[in-house]
Amino acid sequence: MTAPREHVEEISCQEFVELVTDYFEGALGPRTQNRVEEHLVMCHYCETYAEQIRATMRALRALDDEPPAGEPSPAILAALRRRREDSR
Amino acid sequence: MIAYKFLRAGRIGPFSGFQWPECGVWVRAEEGLAGCRTGIHACRLRDLPWWLANELWEIELEDDAATDEHKLIARGGCLRSRIEAWTPACADQYAKACAWRARDHAIEALRRHGHEKQAARMAGAGTLIELRDAAGELAELNPEARISLLMSQDGAACALTHAAPMGAYVAAHAAKRIGGPVAYDAERRWQSEWLARHLGLRPS
Numbered sequence: 001m002t003a004p005r006e007h008v009e010e011i012s013c014q015e016f017v018e019l020v021t022d023y024f025e026g027a028l029g030p031r032t033q034n035r036v037e038e039h040l041v042m043c044h045y046c047e048t049y050a051e052q053i054r055a056t057m058r059a060l061r062a063l064d065d066e067p068p069a070g071e072p073s074p075a076i077l078a079a080l081r082r083r084r085e086d087s088r
Numbered sequence: 089m090i091a092y093k094f095l096r097a098g099r100i101g102p103f104s105g106f107q108w109p110e111c112g113v114w115v116r117a118e119e120g121l122a123g124c125r126t127g128i129h130a131c132r133l134r135d136l137p138w139w140l141a142n143e144l145w146e147i148e149l150e151d152d153a154a155t156d157e158h159k160l161i162a163r164g165g166c167l168r169s170r171i172e173a174w175t176p177a178c179a180d181q182y183a184k185a186c187a188w189r190a191r192d193h194a195i196e197a198l199r200r201h202g203h204e205k206q207a208a209r210m211a212g213a214g215t216l217i218e219l220r221d222a223a224g225e226l227a228e229l230n231p232e233a234r235i236s237l238l239m240s241q242d243g244a245a246c247a248l249t250h251a252a253p254m255g256a257y258v259a260a261h262a263a264k265r266i267g268g269p270v271a272y273d274a275e276r277r278w279q280s281e282w283l284a285r286h287l288g289l290r291p292s
Contacts (some may be wrong), residue, residue, distance in 0.1 A: 041139055
């Protein structure tokens with residue numbers, strides 16, 4: 001039997017999961033990127049997973065744009081104090 | 089140079105998210121493919137099984153296209169026409185063809201281990217459901233051919249659930265299990281020839 005040639009190599013779903021963040025960040029080399037994309041065409045499970053990761057990354061990036069929350073309002077602080085007192 | 093390109097519905101690049109313009113409008117890699125780091129990607133006939141998607145288009149590439157393992161990479165390209173024969177029904181036909189090929193590889197595995205009667209049962213399956221069920225049952229009885237039978241079962245399941253790309257993948261690996269990388273290559277070649285024949289495609 002001929003020794004396995006490089007082009008028969010494919011990534012598994014587990015390997016895909018390990019690579020997906022780097023894929024979205026453009027941090028993979030061209031060869032590995034090819035493997036990831038070939039896997040995405042073929043595997044609906046990983047395609048769904050990748051969409052979820054992409055959505056999560058998008059949501060996290062959007063959070064960066066939100067200004068930090070200021071001090072809680074006096075009314076909220078008072079309510080929290082009351083609750084703490086009640087629970088004692 | 090004429091090649092082929094699979095896109096998502098609406099002429100959307102599956103990985104770049106780039107929406108291709110109307111036919112005849114040239115796109116150059118440096119001009120707007122933010123998601124694509126290396127250029128315009130397209131298929132030779134032999135590359136088609138790796139990149140199936142909703143729409144198939146004929147694309148003209150700039151003549152300096154580089155060849156990669158499973159694709160062409162050019163600096164520019166323009167869509168010429170959609171291959172209308174590539175429809176969900178055609179994809180289903182292709183998935184079925186791949187399922188029967190995976191079945192043939194399972195039959196070969198059974199015969200190699202002297203299970204003629206069980207090979208005949210696989211050969212006698214008349215529908216994908218019969219094939220899926222027979223392969224599943226026989227897999228439990230034949231440790232030597234178990235993986236090939238499970239691959240056949242998976243191939244039938246893919247065809248039943250309209251999962252053509254995975255069905256083709258399964259058939260190629262079913263072939264590899266029987267005949268090694270050479271058989272894998274031959275199976276992928278068979279798949280690209282099937283697509284070219286049924287879609288009326290010409291070599292790049």
